[in-house]
Amino acid sequence: MGVVNLTIDDLEVKAEEGMTVLEAAxxxxxxxxxxCHHDKLQTYTACRICMVEVEARGRIKLDTACSSPVRxxxxxxxRTERIMRIxxxxxELMLAHAPDSRDLQDYANEYGADRKRFEKMSSFCIHCGLxxxxxxxxxxxxxxxxxxxxxxxxxxxxxxxxxxxxxxxKECFELCPTEALQAAYVLSGxxxxxxxxxxxx
Amino acid sequence: MDEAKIDQVIDKHHSKxxxxxxxxxxxxxxxxxxxxxxxxxxSEKLQVPLGLVQQTATFYKAFRVVPKGQHVINVCNGTxxxxxxxxxxxxxxxxxxxxxxxxxxxxxxxxxxxxNCLGHCALGPVVEIDGKAHSxxxxxxxNDVIKKYE
Numbered sequence: 001m002g003v004v005n006l007t008i009d010d011l012e013v014k015a016e017e018g019m020t021v022l023e024a025a026x027x028x029x030x031x032x033x034x035x036c037h038h039d040k041l042q043t044y045t046a047c048r049i050c051m052v053e054v055e056a057r058g059r060i061k062l063d064t065a066c067s068s069p070v071r072x073x074x075x076x077x078x079r080t081e082r083i084m085r086i087x088x089x090x091x092e093l094m095l096a097h098a099p100d101s102r103d104l105q106d107y108a109n110e111y112g113a114d115r116k117r118f119e120k121m122s123s124f125c126i127h128c129g130l131x132x133x134x135x136x137x138x139x140x141x142x143x144x145x146x147x148x149x150x151x152x153x154x155x156x157x158x159x160x161x162x163x164x165x166x167x168x169x170k171e172c173f174e175l176c177p178t179e180a181l182q183a184a185y186v187l188s189g190x191x192x193x194x195x196x197x198x199x200x201x
Numbered sequence: 202m203d204e205a206k207i208d209q210v211i212d213k214h215h216s217k218x219x220x221x222x223x224x225x226x227x228x229x230x231x232x233x234x235x236x237x238x239x240x241x242x243x244s245e246k247l248q249v250p251l252g253l254v255q256q257t258a259t260f261y262k263a264f265r266v267v268p269k270g271q272h273v274i275n276v277c278n279g280t281x282x283x284x285x286x287x288x289x290x291x292x293x294x295x296x297x298x299x300x301x302x303x304x305x306x307x308x309x310x311x312x313x314x315x316x317n318c319l320g321h322c323a324l325g326p327v328v329e330i331d332g333k334a335h336s337x338x339x340x341x342x343x344n345d346v347i348k349k350y351e
Contacts, residue, residue, distance in 0.1 A: 142250035142252030142253045145255060145256040146260075147255060147256060148260070153260075158252040160241075
């Protein structure tokens with residue numbers, strides 16, 4: 001494994017080849033916020049909150065830290081005015097969906113995001129896909145999936161699978177950045193409809 | 202659609218998980234829509250989790266997981282019809298049946314779709330029900346036309 005030299009926030013960093021900017025930053029204690037990132041899961045780049053500025057060929061370009069691999073002589077900035085503004089707006093948009101999320105509120109305080117900026121559309125879900133991907137990639141069950149597309153996309157438990165697998169697992173609940181509320185709610189709904197006695201009454 | 206026929210289509214695609222979308226399209230061609238039984242059978246034969254099959258079937262607009270209604274209402278929203286107030290006609294029909302475009306009502310009597318140009322621009326706004334084109338000049342006519350099919 002070769003060593004790659006790069007600069008993150010004016011700090012010289014030695015990273016291993018194949019690492020992402022996020023991993024390199026974490027290795028020297030630079031904090032980059034993440035919501036949809038999980039070490040056990042493949043990169044997803046859904047939340048965009050880990051956005052950083054990368055200088056390449058004299059131009060400054062925006063990229064998600066969790067997906068961009070480290071390159072020799074790369075110059076990364078994680079806390080410029082532009083980045084802070086982007087993160088603030090992203091948080092405000094997500095807070096419109098999950099205004100009571102603890103994780104989002106902590107970040108909101110840090111970045112000065114106003115949770116009342118956008119009209120509330122409380123779906124509790126910010127489509128980070130953690131539960132869906134964890135179930136598919138780690139548990140290989142796909143008991144919770146996304147259904148629909150575009151603005152109507154939402155998470156849903158598959159009753160047939162959920163009634164067998166979920167009760168003893170529930171590992172996805174703690175992954176949810178907007179608290180397990182939604183997951184628990186949808187799960188119980190799915191379990192009830194899968195009970196034939198209740199459905200037939 | 203019986204199981205043997207579903208299996209026949211699946212076998213044609215050599216039960217490959219990578220053929221999921223093409224396979225579902227082929228089955229829908231035969232059966233008109235994708236019932237839960239079909240999705241379960243496909244999941245079982247392809248060794249793809251049922252959730253992923255459902256995710257795929259609900260993601261693409263080409264797939265129908267609810268059968269079409271007895272009468273299919275296509276409201277033209279092409280440029281000509283739109284500028285003559287097709288959106289109001291669409292809203293009125295939606296209110297009348299109680300569904301939004303792309304949906305089917307509970308007793309499966311009507312499906313409502315918003316279409317782009319149907320090719321009868323001179324008649325616009327045009328509402329096509331079961332292939333027959335109706336020219337809607339005033340909103341009051343909507344009631345009369347829909348009533349004929351109820």
